[in-house]
């Protein structure tokens with residue numbers, strides 16, 4: 206019994222420690238993902254090498270065309286800040302194997318191709334805008350001779366693991382404090398094959414406050430649902446998403462999400478206790494595609510008014526409506542109306558007493574009536590007061606709870 210409670214408290218202590226180092230991240234809610242590499246030169250998605258079966262020697266020619274303009278990362282960082290993002294995660298090496306950082310372990314890296322450490326530039330730019338810094342690093346590698354061989358050749362595996370661990374060590378040593386390590390695609394090895402436990406122990410020794418995602422084959426600090434929002438139970442999570450349909454620059458991909466859709470996604474993540482990592486795919490010279498800039502500016506203009514309904518939001522038990530979504534801080538409930546229904550409408554099943562309501566834009570009080578089944582709002586404008594989403598702030602006398610089952614079971618029905 207004793208031993209059990211001993212190890213139990215060690216687990217509790219580790220969880221407390223995790224909570225401490227992740228606090229800023231939970232509050233931050235919104236980050237920028239940046240996919241940039243040689244694939245940007247071709248401009249047909251970051252998987253172009255594999256999907257179009259381009260041989261390594263041919264693909265390597267792209268290094269001759271990869272000539273970034275001076276300091277593109279400054280533009281990204283300014284844009285991230287403007288959009289209301291609090292951290293940035295950049296591809297230091299994607300599946301193509303080309304390293305944007307200075308590495309002693311291969312010549313296939315930006316300093317040897319264009320004389321610049323693009324990761325150093327990124328870190329400096331993010332920090333100077335007051336943003337936290339994350340490194341994406343792909344374990345899968347289509348360039349390295351051992352990248353595939355490692356799956357069935359033990360000598361190759363050992364060499365490749367040394368290479369990968371060595372690069373992760375460089376990333377965690379040469380750039381000051383790093384806030385997030387964002388691994389990707391452990392194919393073709395398992396956590397044992399990558400020796401991920403040893404690797405992540407090294408990472409935490411070098412960067413004691415770093416938080417690590419779940420893609421080195423180990424769960425670590427947070428889950429990473431991709432291109433959809435799926436909350437993890439009892440674990441931190443971050444939904445990562447593209448603005449169109451590719452992560453890397455894709456010239457012809459015009460499937461852009463609207464700023465409204467992006468804000469709705471962010472609100473859903475905040476409501477369910479998660480983060481939202483939204484991607485840009487800069488062009489080969491580092492310029493952010495015009496459409497992404499336009500979208501992020503619009504997102505930022507809404508965030509500058511209503512960001513405080515997102516940052517530090519706590520999980521919210523009010524979820525049901527077909528025209529609004531919700532976030533919560535303490536006893537405050539923020540109603541984010543994305544399809545404005547007009548002057549009179551209601552939220553069903555709200556079982557907590559609402560003390561007052563106001564239009565956040567103007568501070569104007571909103572008239573309300575509440576019974577045990579619904580809270581009704583009256584005297585609102587016919588047209589949406591705000592675009593793309595109007596926010597109404599409710600002050601409740603406890604943590605807002607919605608119980609649709611209570612409505613279903615107890616609503617007065619017509620007697621027979």
Ligand code: GLC
Nearest residue numbers: 240251252389390431445452
């Ligand atoms: C996937 C893709 C990759 C992208 C990543 C982002 O694993 O392979 O291209 O970088 O997801 O989550």
